[in-house]
Amino acid sequence: MIDKNTHLNFSRKLFLVLLTLCFVLPTFAQDTPQLKLGGALRFNYNLSSWKDGQKKRGGDFGYDMFRVNAEAAYKGIFLNAEYRLYSEGFGGGFLKQGWVGYKFNELDQIHVGLTQVPFGIQQYNSNNWFFNLTYYVGMEDDHDMGVKYMHSGEKFEYQLAFFKNAEELRFGNNTESSPNRYSYDIVGRNKEINQFNGKFIYKFGKDAAHRLGFSAEYGKLYNLDTEELGDHGALAAHYELTKGKWNARAQFITASNDPANAEGESRDVVIMAAYGAPYEVAAHFNMYSLTISRNVPVEWGPISNLQFYNDFGYMQKKTQGFEDSYMNVTGVLVSAGNVYTYVDYAAGYNHSWLGGNFVDDFSTGNPDAKWEARFNINIGYYF
Template sequence: MSQILKLFNFIRIFWFLILPLVCFGQEKEKPRLELGGAFRVNYVYSSWKEEQKTKGGEFGYDMFRINAKASYKNIFLNAEYRLYSEAFGGGFLKQGWVGYKFNKKDELHAGLVYVPFGIKQYNSHNWFFNITYYVGLEDDHDMGLKYLHTGDKWDYAFAFLKNAEELNFGGGVENSSSRYSYDVVGRNKETNQFNGKVVRKLGQHIKHRIGFSGQYGSLYNIDTNKNGHHYALGLHYEMNWKNWNLKTEAITVSHAPENAPGESNKIIKMGAYGTPYEVASDFNMYTAAVSKKISVNWGPISQIEVYNDFGYMQKKEKEFTDSFQNVTGLLVTAGQVYTYIDYAAGYNHSWLGGNFVDDFSAGNPDAKWEARFNINIGYYF
């Protein structure tokens, strides 16, 4: 009930903020407001959970969200609030920013903005994302300013991100893991991060997008009151040909926190959906994802997209065991209903059969591949 009240309070506050614009623009230009959202349910059958195997899987509530888009002249707003169960972090803001459009190609965003790194919006096709998501390098959102240019041949974006979602404005307080995208949590905090991304667009019949991304920022440690640093560099390529799509990325990442004596610098903590876990401080990551869309006319079903998304995390610490993820599945489109049917397999993967705590850090050399058959049904409005 408390999470539902938070959702209604968010809508009420948003309407309170937008109402003056509505009244102000009645004589000349009226502001625009669009409200949307989604409701999703989920079926899951996991190879490592004996109860699910005995019961034949489980079917339950996944998520409810509200989207709000508003604009007045060249100023606009984009916000999304999500409500999960308490076990997955409860209610939180996925994104929320105010923007200014200089012209048709150039914009400035301020607030909880999309971080310009890698393939936009997703480096994947499936419901689970790719392995990049689980270390904060896919569909990430942080607090700051972003300038972006969308041209005919070049796209580029630059951002200054003051910090990740700061839910407690006080010294010595760890960041909450109740958030949508993965960020550094625990005794370290992301701060003063700079991002840049450049994409070259080529081709007409076969469309190519070749890009480079980089980010560099500080890691503030609560115990030592010192700033360490972190960086990530990525090369990415996307191709669209007829109904085919291909996405590939190669990324190198390093974290150098200023931890207290006795605390390992080989791992950091990252968190989302209410629970943190360990991640190797230094790693390379390689992904490849391919899909094909097929038009059909089966009653309400108009399209099926089949895909396979693969990801590999190569940890630089020699005694750590690498992590893998592969998802094979299809997306069924029927009007406003989108259904993901996925077979997701993982090796040393926290969400796919691991012990959750250290799969993305030290890992387990004796681990075996585990799999999760998942059906997610969502009505998007």
């Protein structure tokens, strides 16, 4: 077993080397500063099968989110940031992403800051507004604090990254991580630290575009009670096909979390959180996902395209006695100028955000659980 001090020293050295690359290599001069501002305002209607009062009043329609995006570039250094403001019940305001980057050439670049973790199908492993089941366990559109190197060639793509930790909003000595964040991370008495990621993609095909890939992740879990280091890691195999107006994605993930918890505390579950709401997740699981979509161009007034899709996810928990979780979303994305509207029918079994008990649906689960569903319409103006 690697000594934890050796691991920490190596992590520090790698971080410094990658950070130095941002400044020591020659830059491609960009004399004129560039700044682009954008954002979105979204509203949401939903009708849920498990909410009797809501069904009696015909569902609820209200504010979802307002966001501001900023992109800037000057002297070869560029910036990308996105701040989101949700209602208080969903965590309020927080930074989704925010990083500075440097482009070495047309194929290679580096990002430093709160940047997307290179793991699995990206940018999203889903088509719908709810994401796929992968998102709810930190395996889709995750963002952490670190350094990422990216290469994108004609046949091959790869990304290498080191993340010092997940989003850290509280800087006390033994302070738990805040649950007010966009992407799911381990919180509670454990903190994600010193994480390494690698992702490789092989691209091929003429009449159809194929993307075959493999991802790996390994990091440490620092426990606030024992002050010891546990481990967490994951592997993924993924494939994406685009042919004409069709797109299909398939992915397999195996993940394991081994926290160094205090005596008497279960090591079969970890606490994860986003949007201000923590819940339990099985420490060891396999996950399978499959999505398919088709674009249908139309000319209906301002409506120019309909994208029909179905996204499926299955979480196979490895701990004996834990009940598995499922998710399926069928829907259509309606594009009309700057307005994008998701119309979704999302169904879940032992899914925290789709009925159930919320706290332990993704961990122990309930063998007597029923499939629950939510009809959802999300309307967003993106500018």
